[in-house]
Amino acid sequence: MWVLSMLSALADNKTIMAIFAALAGDIGLYVAGGISRAKQDAAKQAAEKLAAAQDRLEMDREATDAERAARDLPDEAARREAMRWARH
Template identity: 85%
Template sequence: MWVLSMLSALAGNKTVMSIFAALVGGVGLYVAGGISRAKKDAARRAAEELAAAQDRLEMGREATDAERAARDLPDEAARREAMRWAKH
């Protein structure tokens, strides 16, 4: 019973309540900042994955173009072209 009377006395004190409100607000801002950072990290990772996929696609296109061109080359020229690609 004395705990209830103690809590009601603290709840009636404006200074204690304003400190409590500030603490709760600070915790809320900290949590919101963590969520924001997580969203930024996820967006950054997604952008990196997209860039990597686009690079792989472009490399595949270049390789396909080189393969098509190599089909029409004589054997020695095709070997030179293959060696050029093998060095990359």
């Protein structure tokens, strides 16, 4: 019974209610900031994955071009070209 009277007294006190409201708002902003940071991290990781995929695609294109050029070479020249690519 005394708990209800304390809660009623606290609810009537505008200063305490303003403090509780401010705390609730701060907690809400903190949670929203965490969600925002998580979304930013996810976007950054997605951009890094896309850049890595584009790099792999470009390397595959270069390798394919080198393979096509090597087909027309004599065996010894093709071997030298393959060794050059193997060092990269």
